Amino acid sequence: MKSVLFTLVLFIMTAMCANSQNQKVLVVYYSWGGNTRVVAEKIKAQLGADLVEIVPETAYPTDYSECVAQARKETKEGFKPAIKTKVENMNDYDVILIGTPNWCSTIAPPVATFLSENNFEGKKVALFVTHGGGGLSRCESDMRKLSENAKFLKSGVFSGSSVASSDDDIAKWLKEIDLKK
Ligand SMILES: Cc1cc2nc3c(=O)[nH]c(=O)nc-3n(C[C@H](O)[C@H](O)[C@H](O)COP(=O)(O)O)c2cc1C
Numbered sequence: 796m797k798s799v800l801f802t803l804v805l806f807i808m809t810a811m812c813a814n815s816q817n818q819k820v821l822v823v824y825y826s827w828g829g830n831t832r833v834v835a836e837k838i839k840a841q842l843g844a845d846l847v848e849i850v851p852e853t854a855y856p857t858d859y860s861e862c863v864a865q866a867r868k869e870t871k872e873g874f875k876p877a878i879k880t881k882v883e884n885m886n887d888y889d890v891i892l893i894g895t896p897n898w899c900s901t902i903a904p905p906v907a908t909f910l911s912e913n914n915f916e917g918k919k920v921a922l923f924v925t926h927g928g929g930g931l932s933r934c935e936s937d938m939r940k941l942s943e944n945a946k947f948l949k950s951g952v953f954s955g956s957s958v959a960s961s962d963d964d965i966a967k968w969l970k971e972i973d974l975k976k
Contacts, residue, residue, distance in 0.1 A: 818919075819887055820844035820974065823880075824894030825905045827855055827862065830925040830955040831894045837958075837965050838892060838923070842974060845888075851905045852877040863899075870899040875908040882913065890919045890948075890974065893938070896955070897926035901937045910938060915945035921972055923951035925958060948972040 822844045826832035832848070839846040853876065856862045869876070885891075895906040902910075902922070920942060924934045935950045951968040953961050969975035 818889035818974070820890045820892060821847065821882065821885075821888040822892045822894065823847045823849060823882070823909060824923075825849040825851075825896070825903050825909075826894070827896060827903070828955075830953075830958045831896050831923075833958040834923060834925055834951075834953050834961060834965065835894045837962055838894075838969070841962075841966060841969060844892070847880060847882060849905045849909050850879040851908075852879055866898045866903070869904045870901050873907070874904055875911060876904050878905050878908045878912075880909065885913060888918065890921070891915060891945075892921050892923060892951075894923045894925075895934060897924050897929050897932055897934060900929055900932035900934075902934050907937070907941060910941035913942070915942050918945055919948050919972075920945035921948035921950060923953065923968070925953045925955040927955050 820842050822835050822838050822842075824831050824835035824846075825848070826835070835846060838844060855865060868874070893906060893910070895902040898904070922935055922938050924931055926932070931950055931952050935947075939947060949968070949972055951965065953964060966975060
């Protein structure tokens, strides 16, 4: 009886942690001010996914205006800065969730680098964006141009100013893309 109960508890715990189709999920994100990191960590917690931060070789200026000026120039030119982040075991994952702040209406350049350095063939890929009012803007369409081989799922869009209370919105999005029951 004891062992039946133990197996049952183990089964329930596993079911709670696993996503709905038992797919292995990697959450990758870049965050300058912390908002996208908060969302990435909440997704990790809800799915039991692995989490990797995209770190540029050269950090962006900590001063907001300087950062905006640099971002404006880089996004306009399609510049892809060098990044430290390499995911050696990409083949282990079925789904890649990629987080970016909305920078000048598109994905942040370090995320553009990550997308162009990796092959997502046969994988499901979804973007999650935090923004300051502009929503998704061109983030999804620009991502699609950089990772043609992937099967794209609906993007998650979260307001940067309310990431702390985004748990329910995140759960709703994860259900929509079939990663959560
Ligand atoms: C360089 C820069 C450019 C930005 N451009 C936009 C924009 O075009 N549209 C928008 O809605 N928010 C914009 N924002 C606001 C951020 O998208 C928002 O604060 C986001 O949640 C920041 O994420 P993070 O804290 O992970 O960096 C910009 C912020 C920065 C720093």
